[in-house]
Ligand code: SF4
């Protein structure tokens with residue numbers, strides 16, 4: 001029988017650890033932001049006096065001859081540590097904790113859809129597939145759970161999927177962030193890389 005997902009007590013890993021994606025050369029990615037969320041995050045940061053760095057993530061265009069995208073499909077909120085880790089909105093002073101005992105999100109009610117969706121990565125009518133890097137999956141050695149209690153995650157992931165739907169003629173660019181630990185080796189310079197030829 002499928003288990004029900006529950007955050008690991010005291011865990012904040014998904015607000016701290018950032019990964020190299022799609023490979024180390026592209027640098028570490030940040031928290032995915034939909035275009036409409038970029039402005040909201042910038043305003044929150046200004047109000048709360050928090051420094052944020054937001055980079056483009058995915059660009060789109062129609063011509064394979066273009067050297068850069070015509071518009072930006074997705075942005076990303078970069079981590080504050082030198083190696084790209086740690087969300088700028090993570091409360092790290094230890095005075096308050098999240099309901100499961102981890103460090104709290106200081107913009108919880110207004111957090112991006114990507115944070116609301118995590119750790120969900122795909123939706124099925126009854127089974128949810130989770131990101132295998134989530135500490136729950138690491139501890140249970142399983143990334144399949146039942147959908148019970150995941151309605152908010154399902155709604156947020158659906159919103160992201162609808163917002164990022166493009167047809168097969170769309171030309172895609174990925175933004176290399178040049179963010180990561182110098183000891184991890186060579187990275188691409190910051191900028192757009194065409195990732196899909198039409
Ligand atoms: S979603 Fe996963 S990684 Fe994030 S706090 Fe919960 S258990 Fe930890």
Ligand code: SF4
Pocket residue numbers: 014015031087088089090091104105106107108111112115
């Ligand atoms: S916005 Fe909040 S939930 Fe999202 S990564 Fe940052 S601290 Fe975590």
